Amino acid sequence: MGLQHGIIGVMMHRIRALILDMDGVLWRENTPIGDLSAIFERIRAQGWKFAFATNNGSRTPEQYLEKLAGLGVRAERWQVATSALCVAEMLKKRFPNGGPVFAIGEEGVKQALREQGFDLLSLEDAEQAIAVVMGIDRSISFEKMREATLLVRRGVPFFATNPDKTFPTPRGEIPGAGAWISVVTTATGVEPIYAGKPYPFLIEMALERLGAPKHETLVVGDRLETDIAAGQQAGCPTALVLSGVAKREQAEAWSPPPTWIVDDLESLVTALAQRGQIVGERA
Numbered sequence: 001m002g003l004q005h006g007i008i009g010v011m012m013h014r015i016r017a018l019i020l021d022m023d024g025v026l027w028r029e030n031t032p033i034g035d036l037s038a039i040f041e042r043i044r045a046q047g048w049k050f051a052f053a054t055n056n057g058s059r060t061p062e063q064y065l066e067k068l069a070g071l072g073v074r075a076e077r078w079q080v081a082t083s084a085l086c087v088a089e090m091l092k093k094r095f096p097n098g099g100p101v102f103a104i105g106e107e108g109v110k111q112a113l114r115e116q117g118f119d120l121l122s123l124e125d126a127e128q129a130i131a132v133v134m135g136i137d138r139s140i141s142f143e144k145m146r147e148a149t150l151l152v153r154r155g156v157p158f159f160a161t162n163p164d165k166t167f168p169t170p171r172g173e174i175p176g177a178g179a180w181i182s183v184v185t186t187a188t189g190v191e192p193i194y195a196g197k198p199y200p201f202l203i204e205m206a207l208e209r210l211g212a213p214k215h216e217t218l219v220v221g222d223r224l225e226t227d228i229a230a231g232q233q234a235g236c237p238t239a240l241v242l243s244g245v246a247k248r249e250q251a252e253a254w255s256p257p258p259t260w261i262v263d264d265l266e267s268l269v270t271a272l273a274q275r276g277q278i279v280g281e282r283a
């Protein structure tokens with residue numbers, strides 16, 4: 001069934017574009033997974049367009065481009081879609097004229113909001129906010145949480161980058177954006193509007209930038225509950241790589257299953273290039 005599913009996916013829809021998660025797909029911490037420079041040369045040689053989509057909203061696109069370049073991957077700014085850029089775009093749709101917002105987050109979120117015409121309020125002026133935006137903030141404080149809670153309890157719209165409960169580090173999992181957001185949610189009874197995976201908005205943003213139809217764009221990631229779920233919600237074929245968080249048994253139990261399950265990005269590129277010879281397919 002699984003193998004058949006994969007082959008049907010290949011035959012019905014030629015893949016023309018890739019939307020790639022980064023952590024666990026391209027690298028673990030600062031260690032590249034495979035020869036990225038060679039892998040992306042093959043991707044270019046196949047004529048596939050590609051973009052990156054990450055739930056991590058703490059960094060700016062420039063910071064990602066720098067990291068990619070350091071590992072031999074050339075890319076342009078439009079190819080980097082983060083949950084921070086996505087949440088700022090969503091906010092812009094809701095408030096086309098911009099305005100003052102209270103944001104808890106790092107440079108990625110702050111820069112994205114400024115670029116969309118929003119002014120960032122200080123703790124002292126937080127009361128004037130037309131919206132609260134929350135992402136991971138390694139300088140989080142009681143005062144920031146207090147202001148966000150007061151605003152959300154007052155009915156001010158509440159947006160957030162991503163619901164990831166934890167963030168992987170070499171020492172283990174530490175609190176992610178979702179863990180901090182849950183404090184505000186507990187104190188207010190209000191869930192934010194999320195931009196990141198598993199919601200489809202980040203994938204839709206990348207699709208728009210690629211100018212590629214969803215059924216010809218493969219969403220690649222290492223987490224079932226975020227990457228694969230988001231790709232499926234957006235209506236794209238999906239590929240789970242086993243080079244990050246998810247294990248094969250979990251992938252095989254996931255319903256509906258990812259279109260492909262492969263060892264890593266290199267195996268995926270090989271399988272796609274050969275069209276039909278599905279490396280590491282569930283079978």
Ligand SMILES: [Mg+2]
Pocket residue numbers: 021022023024025221222223244
């Ligand atoms: Mg990942």
